[in-house]
Amino acid sequence: xxxxxxxxxxxxxxxxxxxxxxxxxxxxxxxxxxxxxxxxxxxxxxxxxxxxxxxxxxxxxxxxxxxxxxxxxxxxxxxxxxxxxxxxxxxxxxxxxxxxxxxxxxxxxxxxxxxxxxxxxxxxxxxxxxxxxxxxxxxxxxxxxxxxxxxxxxxxxxxxxxxxxxxxxxxxxxxxxxxxxxxxxxxxxxxxxxxxx
Amino acid sequence: xxxxxxxxxxxxxxxxxxxxxxxxxxxxxxxxxxxxxxxxxxxxxxxxxxxxxxxxxxxxxxxxxxxxxxxxxxxxxxxxxxxxxxxxxxxxxxxxxxxxxxxxxxxxxxxxxxxxxxxxxxxxxxxxxxxxxxxxxxxxxxxxxxxxxxxxx
Numbered sequence: 001x002x003x004x005x006x007x008x009x010x011x012x013x014x015x016x017x018x019x020x021x022x023x024x025x026x027x028x029x030x031x032x033x034x035x036x037x038x039x040x041x042x043x044x045x046x047x048x049x050x051x052x053x054x055x056x057x058x059x060x061x062x063x064x065x066x067x068x069x070x071x072x073x074x075x076x077x078x079x080x081x082x083x084x085x086x087x088x089x090x091x092x093x094x095x096x097x098x099x100x101x102x103x104x105x106x107x108x109x110x111x112x113x114x115x116x117x118x119x120x121x122x123x124x125x126x127x128x129x130x131x132x133x134x135x136x137x138x139x140x141x142x143x144x145x146x147x148x149x150x151x152x153x154x155x156x157x158x159x160x161x162x163x164x165x166x167x168x169x170x171x172x173x174x175x176x177x178x179x180x181x182x183x184x185x186x187x188x189x190x191x192x193x194x195x196x197x
Numbered sequence: 198x199x200x201x202x203x204x205x206x207x208x209x210x211x212x213x214x215x216x217x218x219x220x221x222x223x224x225x226x227x228x229x230x231x232x233x234x235x236x237x238x239x240x241x242x243x244x245x246x247x248x249x250x251x252x253x254x255x256x257x258x259x260x261x262x263x264x265x266x267x268x269x270x271x272x273x274x275x276x277x278x279x280x281x282x283x284x285x286x287x288x289x290x291x292x293x294x295x296x297x298x299x300x301x302x303x304x305x306x307x308x309x310x311x312x313x314x315x316x317x318x319x320x321x322x323x324x325x326x327x328x329x330x331x332x333x334x335x336x337x338x339x340x341x342x343x344x345x346x347x348x349x350x
Contacts, residue, residue: 002339006340017326080320092320166323175323
């Protein structure tokens with residue numbers, strides 16, 4: 001009985017992780033297809049904040065997030081619901097897109113796409129490319145831990161990137177806190193990718 | 198030991214039960230009797246107000262300042278322009294409604310933080326999968342150990 005219950009729980013968890021892998025692959029395929037279309041159309045722009053913002057459907061890939069030091073390369077999807085967070089880091093609706101003026105908020109689960117976020121340190125470089133082709137480079141300027149119900153996200157009059165996940169990362173049960181990592185645009189990047197990426 | 202626990206529980210229940218009654222008994226304030234010095238001061242003031250000279254001077258002052266008082270009272274009444282009771286009630290209702298709406302918005306923001314606003318809390322990225330995986334692995338391990346012991350026995 002105990003073994004059967006354990007197998008059931010383990011199977012459920014394994015199914016959840018397997019569905020996440022499938023959803024992640026689907027998001028990556030959708031991103032690749034969109035990028036190919038963009039390349040063909042020749043509408044790629046490297047200017048930070050350039051171009052009009054498109055509205056994305058929930059679950060649609062909206063950006064690509066790269067953190068070279070952590071080897072992280074994730075496709076960000078629109079929305080932060082269960083289905084979206086299964087596929088990849090989610091862009092909080094209503095927040096700016098990375099590279100736009102405002103606070104761009106991207107969240108993900110601590111046991112999947114942002115499992116290494118606690119290793120991100122001040123001064124690390126982050127690079128984002130939106131589905132519109134807006135590329136931006138960021139430098140991590142701070143990280144803090146807040147209770148899960150505390151105000152953590154604030155509007156900004158300048159481009160800002162905020163990455164969030166649950167905290168502590170290795171915690172059994174619903175994590176009681178949130179890790180908030182903030183990044184500011186690299187002053188000298190000018191929208192160009194930093195060396196080494 | 199059990200008896201001590203019972204006594205403690207009974208005492209706690211007694212205190213909890215008698216708390217409301219005790220609070221009701223101490224709602225009034227018992228004024229201490231005036232001291233001799235206070236009694237003397239009250240007597241002096243009373244005799245002064247009852248003396249004919251004092252009464253006359255007080256009356257004269259009131260009569261002299263009556264016109265000024267009436268003028269000032271008229272200005273004060275015109276300036277204050279207190280709202281009628283209905284308007285006051287409306288204002289109170291509006292403020293209550295606004296407070297309710299604000300509280301409702303706060304509750305909604307707390308429950309559904311899935312959109313960005315200033316002061317929003319971070320999205321709910323909590324997941325039960327690691328816990329379920331660990332519990333499942335523990336269950337399987339414990340079950341296998343128990344089965345092995347049963348076989349060996």
